[in-house]
Amino acid sequence: MAKTILEMDNITKTFPGVKALDNVNFKVEEGEIHFLVGENGAGKSTLMKVLSGVYPYGEYEGDIVYQGKVQQFHKINDSVDVGIAIIYQELALFPDLSVYENIYIGNEVKHNGIINWNQTIVKAKDMLKKVNLKVKPETLIKDLGVGKQQLIEIAKALSKEVKLLILDEPTAALNEDDSENLLELIKELKKQGITCIMISHKLKEVVAIADKATILRDGQTICTLEKAKGEIDEKTIIRHMVGREMNQIYPKRENHEIGDTILELKNWSAYDGQLGRHVVKNADLKLNRGEIIGISGLMGAGRTELALSMFGNPKNYKLKGDLVLNQQPVHFKHTSDAIKAGMAYVTEDRKGNGLFLLQNITKNVSASKLQGIAHHGIINNNEEIKIAEHYKNSLHIKASSIEQLVGKLSGGNQQKVSLGKWLFAGPNILILDEPTRGIDVGAKFEIYTVMNELVEKGLSIIMISSELGEVLGMSDRVYVMAEGEIKGELDSQSADQEKIMELATQ
Amino acid sequence: MKILQETQQLIKDNIRDYGMYIALFVIMLTFNMMTDGTFMSSRNISNLLDSAGYIAVLAVGMTLVIVIRHIDLSVGYVAGFLGAIAAILLMQQGLSIYLVIPIILALGIIIGLANGFLIAQLGIPAFVASLAGMLIFRGALLKVTEGTGTIIVQNEVFNALGNGFIPSLGMVNARHLLTIIIGVLGVLFFVYSELKTRHDKVKYNFDVISVPIFAVKLTLISLIIAYITWILAGYNGFSWTLMIVLFVTIVYHFISNKTVLGRQIYAVGSNPEAAHLSGINVKKITYLVMGSMSMLAALSGILYTARLQSATTTAGMLFELDAIAAAYVGGVSSAGGVGKVTGAIIGAIVMASLTNGMNLLGVGISYQYMIRGGVLAGAVIFDVLTRKRGK
Structure with missing residues (x-):
């Protein structure tokens, strides 16, 4: 011994x-x-x-x-x-x-x-x-x-x-x-x-x-x-x-129609020059109208990198392959192109690259579509206030007023501000990167409910998540990533925790 | 009792902004007492504001540069160099002043865009890029003044920008009429815009300060504007420099508060990565802010040359540091995203008041530097402490 x-x-x-x-x-x-x-x-x-x-x-x-x-x-x-x-x-x-x-x-x-x-x-x-x-x-x-x-x-x-x-x-x-x-x-x-x-x-x-x-x-x-x-x-x-028990409850989607393919990745690769390796390798992926797809995988599997490479490529990866939006191949030069094309990306790291912590709720909500509240480049403050109030009420953001600094809100409410900011941009495709990380159960449920409302209205959602329960509870289909590659695709009937973990640990 | 509480809360919430105004007030009052009223005399206030002008416009631009987390050390010698070019174009080339001024401002913008290229495109730290610019333009200034030495400017219109006053349209009780009219308009505009803002806020059920406090605020600020107008009207009225500074302040204040561009500048400063992911072109903003900075440096050069009525070989020396100091006294934060254009103006006036007041008192130059350094350190310490408590 x-x-x-x-x-x-x-x-x-x-x-x-x-x-x-x-x-x-x-x-x-x-x-x-x-x-x-x-x-x-x-x-x-x-x-x-x-x-x-x-x-x-x-x-x-x-x-x-x-x-x-x-x-x-x-x-x-x-x-x-x-x-x-x-x-x-x-x-x-x-x-x-x-x-x-x-x-x-x-x-x-x-x-x-x-x-x-x-x-x-x-x-x-x-x-x-x-x-x-x-x-x-x-x-x-x-x-x-x-x-x-x-x-x-x-x-x-x-x-x-x-x-x-x-x-x-x-x-x-x-x-x-x-x-x-x-x-x-x-x-x-x-x-x-x-x-x-x-x-x-x-x-x-x-x-x-x-x-x-x-x-x-x-x-x-x-x-x-x-x-x-x-x-x-x-x-x-x-x-x-x-072997975790599924004790979380996910709101059920009503009359939920899945339409045509709205986004497609074909043999999509992204090479990070600084790291000197591929962060996304030969990915094939499809997203249909009115659908939530989950992207599962362990830390470092390349999920966030996949999202960034689609969303105007802010990290300047070398890209290969096709990004097809509504049957049209697209090349985004800047995140603003992706936003114009109807994409939105709610980041994983709210505080790091999602929100302007030293600014109030109003200014955060309007930031990704400033021209939507402006006329000839001059901001209409009243319009802006109306919009901020709208999202504060509809997303149940708990704050003393829309003038409160975002840095002083709780994690759940920050996440809702982040969501509101991107909903205001009016996207067709919403990428949510770890949408419920670090927020309490009540706020999670609210975010799930909002997600369901959105797909019922015809939006499509790509949800990146490390929580298996959430992936299984919310997605119509699940892609599993590991080492920058998509290792498999599972539909909501056949997916379970073991299968996902098997693919993720390859 | 309630009003007292509200006042306390208000001061607590806005300590940083109020602190600056209170400091300016205390400085002015102290100097006024120590000089038996000379400090607040018409002539001195007029002189003080004029002497702050060429730094004030730099401080406005510098505030935005610091807001987007950069710095520009080249502005001093860019101002000196372009001031000399203006003098050369006027005196040696015989160009019309109405041509010279746009040319100089355009040259400023080009220099700024070159800075922007180094910083945004090549990713060179702004400190180093603008340090290189500082050396280059110092050399360039020496080069263009090499043959002639100091270039005397004999152009009345040009020199009026630094020394002249707006026409009076007649005097009333030995007071400058147009100045009084502008002052009255200023007060009316201020009252109107405050009332409108308040009205809008009430419409949206926002918290507004209570009526008595609002009334006190309106009266107090109106009185200050009226008083300054009154003082200046008793001498030669508003100077052209002051009008230019006011114009720049109003334009930049408007841009930074009311436009998409302004919002994007503060967004970039607040969190560049989030700004990029929100579809804001961070590079473009950097170009614009650096371009605007050097354009204001060109303006500063014009004001300074006009004030001296000549272009000297050492013009522009240490302007950049005065401008940076004014911006910091005015409440800008090097962490980015925080700082007001109006603050920069107040900062510039605070620094100019110190110099002016100490000159009146005959304080030795050695002590003057130490005291100004102390005030700068004090302002930044105050800033850091109040910000900490805010969290």
């Missing part, structure tokens, strides 16, 4: 209004590869942040027992000092510094405060050998691919004499070869006695290299599967991941 290296007992972590972790128990034995699996928002990353001290001692309840001792990490360095290293999905490297500088940053090879660069380079070479990476230590990070950067991160962790290595979705941004490489390396590290916790959405990987897999769902530990007992296979994992 191997020694237990880490035990997290009854960890509870609450954010305002949400219990992100609810009495989670998590046990890792020395020298094993242990996967954490769960849907978006299941609490995996939060648990790892508790472990690494991002959420310091006192902000959570429960105990962390590491190497037989109860630990109290007050800051990230406390966990680093005892040999815990975490590598996030977004790499924390300095692109303009060299490989050796990156490996030893914060952990410099120094004598009386003076850095010994020559020794640093020698040591860095050793570390690079350990991760099987053949690059010169002088290479700048920005000149390396993502796969190699990932390895540099690991080398950096190794240089700190790590005992417990945590990787948060390390292969999400990697191609097949690089992923393979990384998994091999992790097996190699296991032989050297390093314990590894991995968060991953790719179940193939779990099946391939996991010794154990703990499944989280809605902030609770569901079970731990063991390879030794033959428990780790994709079906079993999926069953445990999604």
